[in-house]
Amino acid sequence: MAQPLLQVFNLNAWYGESHVLHGVNMTVREGETITILGRNGVGKTTTLRTIMGIIRERKGEIRFADKDMLSVPLHRTAHAGLGFVPEERGIFSTLTVEENLMLPPVVSKGGMAIGEIYELFPNLYERRSSPGTKLSGGEQQMLAIARILRTGVKLLILDEPTEGLAPVIVQRIGEVLKTLKERGMTVLMVEQNFRFASRVADRFYLMDHGKMVADFPVDELPQRMETLHKVLGV
Amino acid sequence: MTMIFGIPLQAFMGQLLIGLINGSFYALLSLGLAVIFGLLRVINFAHGAQYMLGAFVAMLMLQYFGINYWFALLLAPIVVGLFGAVIERLLLSRLYKLDHLYGLLFTFGLALTIEGTFRYLYGSSGQPYAPPPQLTGATNLGFMFLPNYRGWVVVASLFVCIGTWLLIEKTKLGAYLRAATENPTLVQAFGVNVPMLLTLTYALGAGLAAFAGVLAAPVYQVSPLMGSNIIIVVFAVVVVGGMGSIMGAIITGYILGIAEGLTKVFYPEASSIVIFVIMAIVLLIRPAGLFGRDA
Numbered sequence: 001m002a003q004p005l006l007q008v009f010n011l012n013a014w015y016g017e018s019h020v021l022h023g024v025n026m027t028v029r030e031g032e033t034i035t036i037l038g039r040n041g042v043g044k045t046t047t048l049r050t051i052m053g054i055i056r057e058r059k060g061e062i063r064f065a066d067k068d069m070l071s072v073p074l075h076r077t078a079h080a081g082l083g084f085v086p087e088e089r090g091i092f093s094t095l096t097v098e099e100n101l102m103l104p105p106v107v108s109k110g111g112m113a114i115g116e117i118y119e120l121f122p123n124l125y126e127r128r129s130s131p132g133t134k135l136s137g138g139e140q141q142m143l144a145i146a147r148i149l150r151t152g153v154k155l156l157i158l159d160e161p162t163e164g165l166a167p168v169i170v171q172r173i174g175e176v177l178k179t180l181k182e183r184g185m186t187v188l189m190v191e192q193n194f195r196f197a198s199r200v201a202d203r204f205y206l207m208d209h210g211k212m213v214a215d216f217p218v219d220e221l222p223q224r225m226e227t228l229h230k231v232l233g234v
Numbered sequence: 235m236t237m238i239f240g241i242p243l244q245a246f247m248g249q250l251l252i253g254l255i256n257g258s259f260y261a262l263l264s265l266g267l268a269v270i271f272g273l274l275r276v277i278n279f280a281h282g283a284q285y286m287l288g289a290f291v292a293m294l295m296l297q298y299f300g301i302n303y304w305f306a307l308l309l310a311p312i313v314v315g316l317f318g319a320v321i322e323r324l325l326l327s328r329l330y331k332l333d334h335l336y337g338l339l340f341t342f343g344l345a346l347t348i349e350g351t352f353r354y355l356y357g358s359s360g361q362p363y364a365p366p367p368q369l370t371g372a373t374n375l376g377f378m379f380l381p382n383y384r385g386w387v388v389v390a391s392l393f394v395c396i397g398t399w400l401l402i403e404k405t406k407l408g409a410y411l412r413a414a415t416e417n418p419t420l421v422q423a424f425g426v427n428v429p430m431l432l433t434l435t436y437a438l439g440a441g442l443a444a445f446a447g448v449l450a451a452p453v454y455q456v457s458p459l460m461g462s463n464i465i466i467v468v469f470a471v472v473v474v475g476g477m478g479s480i481m482g483a484i485i486t487g488y489i490l491g492i493a494e495g496l497t498k499v500f501y502p503e504a505s506s507i508v509i510f511v512i513m514a515i516v517l518l519i520r521p522a523g524l525f526g527r528d529a
Contacts, residue, residue: 052423053423054419054423074419074422074423075422075423075425075426075427075428075429076425077423077425078423078424078425079425084420084423084424086420090417090420092412092413092416092417093416094412094413094415094416095409095412095413099409102406102409103409103410103413103421103424104424104425104426105424105425105426107425151424151425
């Protein structure tokens with residue numbers, strides 16, 4: 001079994017007075033694709049943002065490549081090897097597609113070269129001089145993923161990568177994630193599109209009321225349908 | 235005698251030149267304000283004081299160390315920029331999480347403190363600062379005599395404005411600045427040290443103000459009040475250009491300087507209010523300013 005890359009123990013997080021995460025425990029191993037499932041408002045996005053260090057009111061333990069991440073300032077998190085693609089994609093309107101792509105600093109060797117990225121996302125090459133926000137939603141999502149691939153991070157954190165996208169784009173993003181998996185990239189994502197998630201994930205975490213209530217590999221999905229129905233309400 | 239709209243050519247061109255020189259200072263100062271506002275969201279009321287500090291640092295460098303104008307033009311912005319960096323790191327950075335009003339009040343208080351200190355030390359009256367010997371005298375353009383130093387002010391201001399614009403629009407550092415203006419948290423999550431970027435930006439803005447101050451020292455006198463005299467007009471320039479718009483600040487600075495100069499030719503009584511009248515009209519028609527993003 002591969003080594004754990006990310007380990008989270010008893011993670012709690014707060015938005016001001018509001019206690020949002022209530023002791024999240026999870027492990028992501030090298031090369032795995034993990035999907036967190038759960039209803040709206042159970043703390044999935046908060047989990048990702050707390051692991052990333054965007055939410056600073058947090059307690060518990062986050063270890064990445066055996067390094068304690070709780071005391072690491074936000075601008076050093078990426079240098080430790082965590083790359084984040086937010087739900088709203090975060091494409092900068094004052095930057096061209098290429099400037100958006102080149103914006104995140106390279107944090108370690110092993111990231112994709114710009115040529116490889118354009119090969120994987122030919123649309124971005126064609127529109128490299130356009131303002132980033134003039135791209136379609138699907139292209140923006142690809143740009144948001146592509147710019148992290150350049151940086152050489154070890155763990156790609158994706159927040160709802162298929163939200164609001166046409167089926168054909170969802171399929172393309174699935175293909176991209178499979179390519180990344182073949183290259184050994186570790187992926188942790190939150191996804192509402194269950195059909196998409198079941199195609200790309202190796203393992204699932206099921207979240208409810210600010211903590212993980214179950215975890216299981218993809219081949220146990222049929223046996224877990226009853227739990228999924230109960231927790232997800234689907 | 236050649237006349238333009240019933241005005242002698244020499245008088246017309248003279249006022250145009252004065253407008254262009256004033257516009258050069260407006261452009262440099264509003265550029266610094268726009269850079270600071272764009273990233274820090276702070277309305278830097280201390281900008282006039284930093285402009286005054288630039289002039290004073292140049293004058294004091296000459297008095298105490300014999301440092302000439304050219305070195306002062308380089309060193310004074312660095313000294314004032316470092317002062318700005320310390321202020322941002324130690325004080326201003328503590329206010330970012332609060333309402334923007336606190337940043338405005340803090341910088342207003344800072345301006346009053348700096349100006350008050352210099353008034354106490356040097357009095358209110360202006361002190362002379364000679365232009366460099368290389369730029370004394372005037373050049374006959376045929377239709378008017380152009381004082382060499384004033385020509386230099388326009389050229390230097392243009393170079394610095396274009397250089398700053400290129401820095402922000404065409405470099406990686408500029409891309410970080412523009413991105414951090416939109417979403418500082420995400421830029422930080424990408425691994426960019428945004429707090430350091432904020433400090434550098436404030437230092438850059440203060441340094442630009444100081445550069446304008448050194449340029450202004452031989453034109454106007456070096457006085458503790460020189461900043462507060464110009465800063466209100468500069469705020470109007472920034473509002474007309476569009477808060478946070480770099481190119482808007484530069485272009486509007488020159489245009490309003492020239493508009494002010496030409497008003498002195500055609501209707502001198504209105505020259506001191508013309509910029510504010512233009513500001514009011516622009517705010518009515520395009521509230522985000524001529525170059526503001528929402529315009």
